[in-house]
Amino acid sequence: MRYLPLTEADRGAMLSTIGVDSVDALFSELPTGDLSFDLPDHQGELEVEQALTAFARENISCADAPSFLGAGNYRHHTPASLDYLIQRGEFLTAYTPYQPEISQGTLQTIFEFQTQVALMTDMEVANASMYDGATGCAEAAAMACRVTKRNKILVSGGVHAHYRDVTQTQLKHIGLTIECLAPDPIGIEDLIGRIDDDLACVVVQNPGFFGHLVDLSPLAEECHSHGVLLVVCVAEPVSLGLVTAPGTMGADIVVGEGQSLAGPASFGGPGVGLFATREKFIRQMPGRLCGETTDEDGRRGFVLTLSTREQHIRREKATSNICTNSGLIALAFSIHVTLLGEAGFTKLAAINHANAVTLAERVGVLAGVKVVPQNFFNEFAVTLPKPAADVVDELAVKGILAGVPASRFYPQYEELSNVLLVAATEMTTEACVDALVAGLKKVL
Secondary structure, eight states: OTTOOOOHHHHHHHHHHHTOSOTGGGGTTSOOSOOOOOOOOOOOHHHHHHHHHHHHTTSOOTTSSOBOOOTTOOOOOOOTHHHHHHTSTTTOOSSOOOOGGGOHHHHHHHHHHHHHHHHHHTOSEEOSOBSOHHHHHHHHHHHHHHHHTOOEEEEOTTSOHHHHHHHHHHHTTTTOEEEEOOOOSSOOOOSGGGOOTTEEEEEEESSOTTSOOOOOHHHHHHHHHTTOEEEEEESOGGGGGTSOOTTTTTOSEEEEEOHHHHSOTTOOSOOOEEEEEOGGGGGGOOSEEEEEEEOTTSOEEEEEEEETTOHHHHGGGOSOOOOOOOHHHHHHHHHHHHHHHHHHHHHHHHHHHHHHHHHHHHHHTSTTOEEOOSSOSSEEEEEOSSOHHHHHHHHHHTTOBOOEEGGGTOTTOGGGTTEEEEEOOTTOOHHHHHHHHHHHHHHO
């Protein structure tokens, strides 16, 4: 076929290299037999819409019930103007803005996005976004190994399970050694004692997966004394409006997930990966970098300044194989932050924290319930007197989304079966808290 240029010899060589006898063997994990689906005949648009709407109503939406879901995916208020603005023609482009003369709107918004991320994280440079926070974490670990010319990575037990898993999956075949510490709901792990001269980087999260807020300055100081880079993950970007920025505490690379400021919690597909670092590491930073320049008439303009990882340019020497940034989601993030402004962003963070404190005070006095972290932002872990997954299921029947059981991420750790993650945002009303407290009293 004209679009499949590989010969049988080419395919045979490829199969031999990866140790597989046939193309069919590549799909051996899939079930065999009749894979046909009993789908109805085609219907009109109205009928399809009605059927899918009825199907969707079988779920409980976090917009229609008291919701305390978090664990890396947070629901915030979305300004009404956001959807309108991201659809304006100045910002929409089919793909990568390689032609600056027709992509000034896209390039400028990316430039502003980079500026916002750098300011929020207190870092010197940020890229044009990654696919999501988890892949950004993997890219940061790989970048640290390139910078230090070492191949050992230490991942804290407070890092989100998805970030840990993606990092291991993405890097396990390129000769890097990754040590992931056990999940740390209490916040007692000793990272400083594990640092040595062979380590490339330490990966931590702040606020941590279980809610802990930590001063990372001592860890950063110890890392730097051994030539080790500190990678800090931020799963909730709203926290940067109140919590000391990672760069201020000495981080070398900051990655994060911008979803909560860019789109609804139910949005499928990509989030928007935030990625910032020190200027001295800029040549090892994955992804694109938009910069400001002037044209031949002296007018301000924007261009792609760096594409340090383009595999079609650098091929096997590329810093990364990620081909695109989450441009539309990054645009939504940038517009939301712009609409808030610095004062509004700080106020939003303060409201989130205040609501979380109120929630912790209300649930912490219930019999058998203990709030685990003493310092948190808008999410924290609680221990219950019975399995958290059972409590979540019982309250879901009552129309309450009580939170996320830690066992969903770590089913192999029996000691985490009673741990529940609960989050509060500006969307958490007093009535929502009343409903959760009343529900917990009944099911506990």
